[in-house]
Amino acid sequence: MTSDTGIDPTAVPSGTGCAECDAAGGWWFHLRRCAACGHIGCCDSSPGQHATGHYRATGHPVVQSFEPGEDWFWDYATNELREAGPDLAPPGSHPEDQPSPGPAGRVPRDWARTLRR
Template identity: 75%
Template sequence: MTDGNAIDPTVPPSGTGCVECEEAGGWWFHLRRCADCGHIGCCDSSPARHATAHYRATGHPVVRSFEPGEEWFWDYSTDELYASGPELAPPVSRPADQPAPGPAGRVPADWARSLHR
């Protein structure tokens, strides 16, 4: 993984959903958490790909899955997956009762057609 400056384990997540999708009234498939600043963004399969956009805008290269039961990290700067890493400040995932895709009430019936592969 990138040097330790890319991860701040003391910073809590920015919320329970993708920051930009929440602001725009959009939806996401899965969520990613910036390991540096806690920004929650949607994954690259999601229509808007906000986690990658956050990396490009800030240079924060490491994200952790923000899905229940997933502990892996991804380093955008090296395109490497890491099965584990340091413990981050809680909560470590979206609420278990929040659906994926989500959020409830904003996901279109034909959502799978909008996914990036």
């Protein structure tokens, strides 16, 4: 159950990559995990910006980085970085052998020029 903080520690990740990019054959720069439902979306530097889109569609305000070695949270509702939060259901990141940007084989050669800033 989602708490009043917008976080459900029992929600498992929806997959190992951005759900919308995977469905469309796209690619991402970095991944974010919805702390309310586990949806995996791509960051705002990615072409699709699907994590923010998920927030706008659902109102789920808090995401956690889904990158190996990162555990920070971002609150879209307040535009604030949270350095810490509760442990979420595993896994805490995409597989370490999955490249970033990713996924392998779908990232264009000129990917750095297409990042959103």
